Structure formats: structure tokens, C-alpha cells
Amino acid sequence: MNITLVRGDITEQRVDAIVNAANSSLLGGGGVDGAIHRKGGPDILADCRALRASRYGRGLPTGRAVATTAGRLDARWVIHTVGPVHSTAEDRSELLASCHRESLRVADELDARTVAFPAISTGVYRWPLADAARIAVETVRTARTQVEEVRFVLFDDRAYEAFAEQLTY
Ligand code: ADP
Numbered sequence: 001m002n003i004t005l006v007r008g009d010i011t012e013q014r015v016d017a018i019v020n021a022a023n024s025s026l027l028g029g030g031g032v033d034g035a036i037h038r039k040g041g042p043d044i045l046a047d048c049r050a051l052r053a054s055r056y057g058r059g060l061p062t063g064r065a066v067a068t069t070a071g072r073l074d075a076r077w078v079i080h081t082v083g084p085v086h087s088t089a090e091d092r093s094e095l096l097a098s099c100h101r102e103s104l105r106v107a108d109e110l111d112a113r114t115v116a117f118p119a120i121s122t123g124v125y126r127w128p129l130a131d132a133a134r135i136a137v138e139t140v141r142t143a144r145t146q147v148e149e150v151r152f153v154l155f156d157d158r159a160y161e162a163f164a165e166q167l168t169y
Contacts, residue, residue, distance in 0.1 A: 002149045003140060003167060006116075007160040010153040011039040014074040016112035017067070018153075019103045021120045022080040024059035026052055026066075031123040032155075036078060040071035044078055063098035065106045077110055079103045083121030086128065093135055096121055100139040107147050114149040119159045129162040137166040 010018050010032060020036050023029045026048040028037045037044055047068035052059075060066055065081035081099040084092040099120050107115045117136065121127035140150045154160040 001140075001143075001145065001147060003137065004149060004151045005160060005163050005167065006151055006153050007155075007157065008153055009035070009155070010116055010118050011035050011073060013116040013151065013153055015114040015116045015149075015151060016075065017077040017079050017107050017110060017114075018070065018073065018075045018116045019065075019118065019120070020078050020080045021083050021118050021123065021125075022060065024062065024082045026056065026060055026080060029124075032118045036073070040073045040078065043071040044068050048080070063095040063102065065099065065102035067106050067110055075116070077112060079106050079115070081120065083125050083127070086121060086126045093131075096127065096132065096135045097139040100136055101143055104140070104143045104145040104147055104150075108145055111146070113147060114151065115147050116151045116153050119152070119154055119163070122159065129159055130165070133159075133162040133166045137163065 021032050062082045067077045067079045070078045081103050084095040122132045152163050
């Protein structure tokens with residue numbers, strides 16, 4: 001598998017699937033979630049509502065992932081995953097790793113070969129960038145998957161540098 005880094009906007013990536021740092025309601029939020037729904041249009045939200053009504057009445061649990069269509073985006077699917085809120089009281093690293101592993105598992109189910117990830121949990125969920133980058137890169141690197149390219153799409157220089165540092169090891 002190739003791991004690539006891009007500084008930019010995940011909604012502009014031409015890949016099979018983009019990963020959304022969603023919240024458990026699946027009904028939209030701010031940050032990358034808001035950007036995906038704004039640009040992708042109402043089909044994504046309609047799919048999310050259907051998932052709430054069928055499988056995820058109580059919301060999508062943290063660390064899990066589920067796919068919808070990608071509406072008007074240049075991707076075929078959006079894989080929604082719920083990152084953990086960072087905590088100093090307990091170690092939630094395994095949940096952040098699980099977001100990456102589960103997203104790749106869903107990508108495999110869809111036969112997606114190129115997948116773009118944002119820096120999950122590093123926005124309103126406050127995960128320190130260097131640590132989030134370490135967990136994300138390690139998990140993807142060691143995942144058993146058919147995905148051929150994982151592209152981390154970082155929105156600003158700080159996030160880009162944090163991921164670049166992990167990839168040099
Ligand atoms: P979380 O709730 O998981 O912390 P956020 O959406 O608040 O999710 O932030 C996750 C990361 O996504 C942050 O590093 C933020 O800068 C970044 N981000 C926000 N908008 C975009 C976008 N359009 N493309 C890629 N990354 C984005």
C-alpha cells in the first residue's frame with residue numbers, strides 16, 4: 001500500500017472513498033463533516049438518516065465506520081467514522097486506531113482501492129496532532145487491506161508537518 005500526503009481539502013479529492021470525521025448522530029456537524037455535506041449535497045444526509053432509522057438508532061458508536069453514497073463529490077463513497085474525543089483521564093488511542101482500521105475494512109467491502117482520510121479527532125475533538133498522526137500512520141501501515149492508496153488530506157501546515165514527520169520513520 002502507498003501512503004501519500006496532501007495539504008488540501010478532502011472534499012476535492014478524486015478517490016474511490018473519502019473518510020468523514022463524523023459524530024455519532026450521523027446527522028452532520030462542523031469541521032470536515034460540515035464541508036462534506038455542504039459540497040456533497042443532500043443525498044449523503046438522506047443516506048445517513050436511513051442508517052439512523054435502520055441500523056444505528058442510537059447513533060454510530062465511536063471507533064466504528066459506515067458508508068454512504070458521496071452525492072456530488074468526486075468520490076464514489078463517503079465512509080463515516082466517529083473519532084474519540086481526546087481525554088487526559090483515559091487512553092482512547094485504541095478507539096482512534098479502530099476508526100482507521102474499520103474505515104479500511106468498509107473500504108474493502110466496497111472494493112475501494114483509493115481512500116482519503118482527514119486527521120480524525122484533531123479538530124473539535126482536540127486530539128494532539130503529533131499523537132493522532134502517529135496512531136493514524138501506524139494503524140494504516142499495519143492494516144491488512146486491499147486498499148492500494150491511503151491519502152491523508154491535511155487542512156493546514158501544522159497537520160501536514162505532523163503527518164510528514166511520521167512518514168519519515
Ligand atoms: P473531529 O471532530 O474528529 O475533531 P473536525 O472536523 O473538527 O473533526 O477536525 C478534524 C480535522 O479535519 C482537523 O484537523 C481539521 O482542521 C480538518 N478539516 C476541516 N475541514 C477539512 C476539509 N475540508 N478537508 C480536510 N480536512 C479538514
